[in-house]
Amino acid sequence: MTLGTIEKKIFPSFIESLIREREVVGVQEKVEGKYEFAPLESATQLCLEYDVTILPPKKYFLPPRETLLRFKTGKTVSCEPVLESRPLIIIGVHPYDLKAIAQLDRIFAEGNLDEHYRKRRQDTMIIGVDIRRASPFAFCKSMNSATVQEGFDLLLTDIGEGYVVTVGTPPGQKLLEKHAPARAATEKEIAKRHEIQEKIPYLFSLNTVTTPYDELPKLLAQQEESKLFEELAEKCFGCGTCNLVCPTCYCFDVEDDLALNLTDGERFRFWDGCLLDGFAKVATGENFREDRAERIRHRLFRKGKYIYEKYGEHGCVGCGRCASACLPDIANPVDIFNRLKEGK
Amino acid sequence: MTAVEVQQTSLYLPSLAEIVRTEQLTKMEKLLEIKLKSGQDLGHQPGQFVEVSLFGIGEAPISVSSSPTKKGSFELAVRAVGNVTKALHRLEPGALVGIRGPFGKGFPVEELKGKDILFVAGGIGLVPLRSLINYVLDRRSDFGRVLVLFGAKTPAEQLFLKELAQWRESKNMEYWETVDRTDGQWQGNVGVITTLFPKITIDPQKTVAVIVGPPIMYRFAILEAQVKGIPDDQIIVSLERRMKCGVGKCGHCQINQVYVCQDGPVFNYAQIKDLKEAI
Numbered sequence: 001m002t003l004g005t006i007e008k009k010i011f012p013s014f015i016e017s018l019i020r021e022r023e024v025v026g027v028q029e030k031v032e033g034k035y036e037f038a039p040l041e042s043a044t045q046l047c048l049e050y051d052v053t054i055l056p057p058k059k060y061f062l063p064p065r066e067t068l069l070r071f072k073t074g075k076t077v078s079c080e081p082v083l084e085s086r087p088l089i090i091i092g093v094h095p096y097d098l099k100a101i102a103q104l105d106r107i108f109a110e111g112n113l114d115e116h117y118r119k120r121r122q123d124t125m126i127i128g129v130d131i132r133r134a135s136p137f138a139f140c141k142s143m144n145s146a147t148v149q150e151g152f153d154l155l156l157t158d159i160g161e162g163y164v165v166t167v168g169t170p171p172g173q174k175l176l177e178k179h180a181p182a183r184a185a186t187e188k189e190i191a192k193r194h195e196i197q198e199k200i201p202y203l204f205s206l207n208t209v210t211t212p213y214d215e216l217p218k219l220l221a222q223q224e225e226s227k228l229f230e231e232l233a234e235k236c237f238g239c240g241t242c243n244l245v246c247p248t249c250y251c252f253d254v255e256d257d258l259a260l261n262l263t264d265g266e267r268f269r270f271w272d273g274c275l276l277d278g279f280a281k282v283a284t285g286e287n288f289r290e291d292r293a294e295r296i297r298h299r300l301f302r303k304g305k306y307i308y309e310k311y312g313e314h315g316c317v318g319c320g321r322c323a324s325a326c327l328p329d330i331a332n333p334v335d336i337f338n339r340l341k342e343g344k
Numbered sequence: 345m346t347a348v349e350v351q352q353t354s355l356y357l358p359s360l361a362e363i364v365r366t367e368q369l370t371k372m373e374k375l376l377e378i379k380l381k382s383g384q385d386l387g388h389q390p391g392q393f394v395e396v397s398l399f400g401i402g403e404a405p406i407s408v409s410s411s412p413t414k415k416g417s418f419e420l421a422v423r424a425v426g427n428v429t430k431a432l433h434r435l436e437p438g439a440l441v442g443i444r445g446p447f448g449k450g451f452p453v454e455e456l457k458g459k460d461i462l463f464v465a466g467g468i469g470l471v472p473l474r475s476l477i478n479y480v481l482d483r484r485s486d487f488g489r490v491l492v493l494f495g496a497k498t499p500a501e502q503l504f505l506k507e508l509a510q511w512r513e514s515k516n517m518e519y520w521e522t523v524d525r526t527d528g529q530w531q532g533n534v535g536v537i538t539t540l541f542p543k544i545t546i547d548p549q550k551t552v553a554v555i556v557g558p559p560i561m562y563r564f565a566i567l568e569a570q571v572k573g574i575p576d577d578q579i580i581v582s583l584e585r586r587m588k589c590g591v592g593k594c595g596h597c598q599i600n601q602v603y604v605c606q607d608g609p610v611f612n613y614a615q616i617k618d619l620k621e622a623i
Binding site for chain 1: 423442584588
């Protein structure tokens with residue numbers, strides 16, 4: 001693993017150089033204390049000392065609405081796939097989001113390769129950044145996502161006077177060489193990076209899941225019939241915001257759009273959510289998860305059991321976005337897991 | 345600027361196919377015989393499904409109703425309940441549709457060889473089951489006894505009348521039928537499908553029950569099969585779910601951790617009896 005250092009005084013010129021070369025998105029303060037990934041026009045917009053963004057960067061690989069096919073209908077019928085993508089750099093991705101992206105990479109590649117996702121992902125370079133500030137809702141220590149060893153092209157660690165850059169991939173190395181002739185990190189800087197990274201999990205000490213990571217599936221299996229889901233359902237709006245802001249939720253629906261000429265059209269997919277009422281409903285009217293409590297349970301089990309059993313890691317990375325976005329305040333996985341543990 | 349690349353690699357790209365024949369089966373169900381424009385066979389297994397596209401309207405998962413022993417074309421029997429299926433009912437021969445698939449795990453044909461098979465079909469459960477019944481009848485010597493229990497709500501809702509007439513007369517199989525409600529003309533059994541079970545005798549160890557019907561039917565029909573002594577891993581069902589993408593990505597068909605479009609729609613009861621939402 002190559003380590004370099006970019007001093008803070010030349011860091012803006014690194015970002016400006018990237019912006020000159022291709023489209024760059026980075027973390028920006030949208031309104032006071034609320035952050036988002038958005039296109040960068042200048043280095044001054046970039047804010048690397050943030051807690052969490054409103055939406056995760058998955059929107060760049062699985063857009064909220066994405067055209068899959070274009071077709072012609074009527075007298076002649078034809079269709080062709082649409083694979084839209086462009087070279088992109090994303091700057092400022094936190095480790096929990098890097099883990100989520102790595103998980104989506106697996107899910108969209110496994111079994112049947114989803115070329116629409118793969119192409120966007122392949123065209124994107126990711127510059128991660130180590131966490132400096134914790135969101136009060138985040139519980140990354142519990143979900144093993146406070147720091148990462150992989151899943152980035154470059155990773156920045158703020159050591160005060162500069163950033164230590166960890167090179168994750170050969171394209172990352174090239175990008176660094178071309179845009180920021182970083183010098184090799186000194187032993188002292190490497191030691192400082194190590195010291196900072198060691199402490200990051202403890203930023204989340206106040207918000208922890210009481211069940212160990214690998215024992216969550218067992219807990220959930222035991223609590224499948226818990227009355228807690230019904231209790232939460234009484235307050236839940238069924239709005240699906242928890243799905244919307246989740247970095248590992250990837251379910252989508254598909255619809256056709258027909259132009260006014262009734263000939264040209266496109267088929268597109270768009271984000272769907274398992275908390276929404278009609279998610280499991282079939283055309284005959286049968287709804288296989290009609291009760292909100294069943295849908296709440298399904299989401300929680302996706303995050304703490306099903307994905308783990310398939311991939312060996314949880315479908316929750318502890319970002320806390322669902323907890324912070326939920327209006328009736330019932331979506332917090334820490335609360336739910338801990339209450340299930342206590343059996344109440 | 346957004347670069348647009350056109351490749352033939354999307355999971356979601358249908359193949360064009362032509363409707364070559366249609367037949368109104370009941371008031372609600374229509375049979376569509378379809379040929380792929382490529383000229384190839386669909387290459388399905390009994391019990392698999394396809395995603396049928398009508399461009400501008402959408403795509404819906406539909407079970408293949410014909411046996412793969414029928415070459416050159418395949419058949420779907422479609423109930424008009426949603427946007428796509430209602431539009432499919434309006435199509436005439438010569439119309440083009442899109443087809444993706446076949447998808448999913450079909451019936452375990454190899455495991456059925458040499459076994460007695462008890463088919464239990466409720467309503468349009470006969471549509472997917474027909475792909476296996478006709479397969480078995482076409483390879484009759486590979487299998488033991490063939491029993492078919494078919495229940496419809498009313499006589500008017502019985503599908504595939506010509507085939508039913510043949511099955512009633514056939515020496516190759518034992519066919520039993522019932523309707524939930526009679527229309528006055530009906531001479532046969534009246535009652536739900538479970539009322540047919542006491543009429544048959546089987547060797548439970550040698551018998552595989554293959555049950556397809558509406559969600560409500562499974563609980564009771566599976567219980568009857570168990571009462572007959574058929575082990576859980578010899579009770580086979582095909583589950584309906586919202587299989588929007590067919591390729592294990594969109595999430596709609598999940599039962600707990602199971603993707604019905606990939607791991608099913610055919611399951612044996614031992615596989616799913618502990619899945620909370622399955623039956």
